[in-house]
Amino acid sequence: MDNKDRILIVDDDPEIRRLLVDYLAKNGFEAFAAKDGREMWQGLERHAIDLVVLDLMLPDTDGLTLCRDLRARSSMPVLMLTARGEEADRIVGIEMGADDYLVKPFSPRELLARINSILRRTRALPPNLRPESQRCLVFAGWCLDTATRVLTAPDGVVVPLSGGEYRLLRILLEHPNRVLNRDQLVELIHGREAGPYDRAIDVQMSRLRQRLRDENREPQLIQTVRGEGYVLAASVEGRAGCDQ
Amino acid sequence: MLRFIPSSLFGRLTLILVVGLLAAQFASMWLHMGERAMMMAQSQGQFSALPSRFATHLLITLAAVIAVSLVAVRLVTRPLQHLAEAADAFGSDLESPPLPETGPTETRRAAEAFNRMQARLRRLIAERGRALAAVSHDLRTPLTRMRLRAELVDDETLRAQINADIDDMQAMVESTLDYLRGLRENEAVQSIDMEALLASLVADEQALGRPVTLTGSVAAPYLGRLSTLKRALGNLIDNAVKYGQSAHIAIEDSATELRLGVEDHGPGIAEADLARVVEPYVRLEASRSRETGGVGLGLTIARDAALLHGGELRLANRPDGGLAATLVLPR
Numbered sequence: 202m203d204n205k206d207r208i209l210i211v212d213d214d215p216e217i218r219r220l221l222v223d224y225l226a227k228n229g230f231e232a233f234a235a236k237d238g239r240e241m242w243q244g245l246e247r248h249a250i251d252l253v254v255l256d257l258m259l260p261d262t263d264g265l266t267l268c269r270d271l272r273a274r275s276s277m278p279v280l281m282l283t284a285r286g287e288e289a290d291r292i293v294g295i296e297m298g299a300d301d302y303l304v305k306p307f308s309p310r311e312l313l314a315r316i317n318s319i320l321r322r323t324r325a326l327p328p329n330l331r332p333e334s335q336r337c338l339v340f341a342g343w344c345l346d347t348a349t350r351v352l353t354a355p356d357g358v359v360v361p362l363s364g365g366e367y368r369l370l371r372i373l374l375e376h377p378n379r380v381l382n383r384d385q386l387v388e389l390i391h392g393r394e395a396g397p398y399d400r401a402i403d404v405q406m407s408r409l410r411q412r413l414r415d416e417n418r419e420p421q422l423i424q425t426v427r428g429e430g431y432v433l434a435a436s437v438e439g440r441a442g443c444d445q
Numbered sequence: 446m447l448r449f450i451p452s453s454l455f456g457r458l459t460l461i462l463v464v465g466l467l468a469a470q471f472a473s474m475w476l477h478m479g480e481r482a483m484m485m486a487q488s489q490g491q492f493s494a495l496p497s498r499f500a501t502h503l504l505i506t507l508a509a510v511i512a513v514s515l516v517a518v519r520l521v522t523r524p525l526q527h528l529a530e531a532a533d534a535f536g537s538d539l540e541s542p543p544l545p546e547t548g549p550t551e552t553r554r555a556a557e558a559f560n561r562m563q564a565r566l567r568r569l570i571a572e573r574g575r576a577l578a579a580v581s582h583d584l585r586t587p588l589t590r591m592r593l594r595a596e597l598v599d600d601e602t603l604r605a606q607i608n609a610d611i612d613d614m615q616a617m618v619e620s621t622l623d624y625l626r627g628l629r630e631n632e633a634v635q636s637i638d639m640e641a642l643l644a645s646l647v648a649d650e651q652a653l654g655r656p657v658t659l660t661g662s663v664a665a666p667y668l669g670r671l672s673t674l675k676r677a678l679g680n681l682i683d684n685a686v687k688y689g690q691s692a693h694i695a696i697e698d699s700a701t702e703l704r705l706g707v708e709d710h711g712p713g714i715a716e717a718d719l720a721r722v723v724e725p726y727v728r729l730e731a732s733r734s735r736e737t738g739g740v741g742l743g744l745t746i747a748r749d750a751a752l753l754h755g756g757e758l759r760l761a762n763r764p765d766g767g768l769a770a771t772l773v774l775p776r
Contacts, residue, residue, distance in 0.1 A: 214586055220593035227596075306588035306615055308608075309596050351671065358666045360638040361675065363648035408648070412641055 205231045206320060207248055211241045211267070212256040212282065221254070224309050230316075238262040241271075250277065252320060254312075255299070257283035265297045272298035278319045282307070322389065337443045338374045341422055341435040343413065344443040345370060352412065353443045365390075366409050369402075373423065373433040382430035406431060454524075454549040458517050465513025469506045476502045524552035528559060539567055574625045581618045581625075588615055620742040623676060624725065632670040639663045639703065642671070643694055646678055655686050661696030667703055667774065669754055674772075677750035678705065680743035681770045685709035689767050699776075702756070706771040713762040723748045723758060747772065 208230050210221045218234040225232035233248055235241040237259050244250065253271065257264035268279050281299035300319045303312060338345045342355030350367050352360040362370065372381070372389045381389075386402050406423065407416070415422040424434050451457055480502075527544065534541040543563060544556040591611050598604040640663040650657040678694075685692035689709020697704040714722055714729065721727055728741040747770070748758040756774040763769050 214590075216590050217586070217593065220590060220597075224593055224596055305585045306592050306611070309593055354638070357636055358638050359635045359671055361642040361645045361671065363645035363652070365648060365652060366645065408644070412638075 205229060206251045206316075207231045207233065208252050208254060208316065209233045209235060209241065209244045209248070209250045210254045211235045211237070211259065211264070212254075213237065213259050214256075221312075225313075225316075228313055238267050241267065245277075252278045252280065252316060254280045254282060254316070257281060268297040268299055276323075278323050280312075280315055280319060337440045338371075338437055339440050339443075340374060340377070340433070340437045344440070345374060346443050347371065351443075354414070360412055362412060363408075365405050366412060369405050369409055373431070374437050377433050377435060377437045380426050380430050380432045385430070452550050454521065454551040457520060457549055461513060461517050461520070465509060465516075469509035469513075472509060473502060473506050476505065524548055524555070528555060531559060535563055535566075539570065577621060578625050581621045584614070584618050588618070617740045620740050620746070624742045624746055632673055634668055635671055636666040637669055637671055637674070639667045639669075639674075639705075640696070642675060643678065643696065643705070646675070646682060647694065650682060650686070650692070656691040657682060657686065657694070658692070659694045659696070661694075662698070663696055663703065664698045667776065669774065670750075673750045673753060677747040677772060678707070680747050681707040681772070684743050684770070685711070685768070688712070702776055703774045704771055705774070706769050708763060708767060708769045710767040713766065713768045714760065716762070719760050719762075722760070744770070 206229075208225055210218055210225075210232060212218050212221070212234075213236055215236070218236065222232040222234050231248075233244050233250070235244045241253070241255075245253075255264050255268055255271075259267070264281065264283075268281065271277055271279060279299045281302045283302070283304055300323070301315050303315060336346060336348050338347065344353045345351075346353070350362060352362055352370070354360055368390045369386070372386060383402050390402075410416045410420050410423055413422050422433065422435060424432050426432055451460060531541070531544045541563075543560040546553050546556045546560065548556075588611060591607070595604055595607040595611065598607065643659055643663075647657050647659045682692045682694070685707050686709075689711030691710060693708045695704075695706040695708065697706070718729055722729060723744045725745040726741045744758070744760075751758045751772050751774065754774050756772065759769075759771040759773060761769050761771075
């Protein structure tokens with residue numbers, strides 16, 4: 202038995218379908234293709250699919266509706282593809298429950314990286330909180346919008362985050378009140394094992410604390426557990442939007 | 446009563462002048478008659494009082510004429526002022542509201558003509574934008590195919606070259622779409638932690654191994670449009686890294702304005718080209734622009750963002766070499 206991950210590609214462009222199937226097959230996946238919603242449901246019935254790569258623009262139903270229906274029935278991970286890079290589309294995609302979002306023309310290597318990272322995330326360490334179709338995460342008066350990747354402070358000031366800060370905060374928010382050690386954090390963020398000198402996480406953590414105005418000698422929000430790791434000491438709840 | 450007021454500006458002015466001057470004449474006649482009556486009553490006149498009476502008389506007439514002229518002038522200039530304000534507003538905001546089509550015939554006609562022109566311009570720009578967006582957008586599917594096909598090429602050098610070409614094309618598509626988006630997007634104004642914004646941009650650049658640094662600090666949150674500012678700063682940093690090998694961001698904050706300077710150590714820009722280089726699709730003819738790609742929209746996008754915030758983009762060659770592109774944002 203081979204234990205290759207099975208990917209279902211849903212895209213209306215036959216060439217892209219063929220090329221993607223070949224490419225994923227070459228990179229250690231078992232890939233299937235569907236040209237529309239009907240074929241997608243058939244594919245899901247026939248094969249034990251691990252992840253769906255879904256194009257936003259499809260001939261019969263649009264990808265967003267499909268994504269929502271899919272999410273209503275299962276916790277199947279979805280990577281959304283789109284030819285539109287507009288913020289509004291990304292927001293809707295995330296709201297409909299897509300795990301990640303890639304704008305055409307994407308680089309195939311980027312696609313591989315995202316697929317791997319989603320599979321690892323949904324598998325390795327199941328989050329305490331799965332904010333399905335909850336766009337915003339609220340904690341201690343702060344609000345993180347996962348679609349725009351913008352953090353809003355309790356006083357309403359908008360605090361933009363770097364990619365690294367965002368990923369780190371997202372991981373912490375998905376595992377509130379749970380101590381995560383450096384290895385787990387590196388694994389969840391970068392999808393690789395922590396090297397012996399991997400101190401980058403500590404630097405990023407101190408930056409994130411700075412953004413969260415939590416840089417006292419004894420940080421309150423993200424606490425350090427000596428010898429173990431870090432813990433986000435706050436309750437997290439999902440919400441539709443960040444404006445109170 | 447209102448029915449008798451003429452509808453044209455010319456008519457109204459004539460009416461005001463005639464009524465005003467008649468009123469002045471009546472006032473002066475009335476004073477004159479008062480004086481004569483007094484003189485006759487006192488018969489052995491005190492002529493010494495006469496010059497002062499004459500002065501009062503003159504003053505009243507003068508005041509009446511000045512008042513009438515002021516009203517008339519105001520009547521003429523106010524609509525002109527409205528028109529100028531509207532033209533100005535339209536220049537910076539395509540979606541500015543149309544002029545009210547009221548008032549005397551001439552003003553109304555001018556307002557109507559202005560509104561027609563505004564609508565036509567808006568339509569024209571929207572159509573051009575749509576055409577450009579459609580082309581840029583449709584290029585994405587073939588570009589995706591090319592990216593995937595490039596992966597099938599075994600020759601590593603060739604694959605790298607093809608990928609570089611695709612990168613160029615993608616950059617053109619993206620920046621054109623960015624530019625068009627900036628022209629039509631109406632982003633909400635938010636209170637932004639600018640230091641966090643700059644630090645996040647710098648961290649993202651550093652993660653890609655680019656030499657980008659940051660100094661200075663921001664005293665208070667800035668009221669602005671987040672994506673617009675982010676795009677503008679991103680473009681300035683990109684340019685600095687592309688042409689100047691590195692970027693240094695210097696923040697200068699005061700009570701009146703926030704200055705974000707992006708400095709590089711490149712060759713700078715010839716003084717003669719400084720004004721031209723911010724125009725859309727203008728690329729300087731130096732051979733380096735071929736190597737570095739780009740469509741010539743980065744600075745335009747940054748300038749438009751500054752203008753949208755009531756500020757400006759200042760470009761200057763630094764005394765010790767390199768270019769300084771400064772976003773000046775009034776607080």
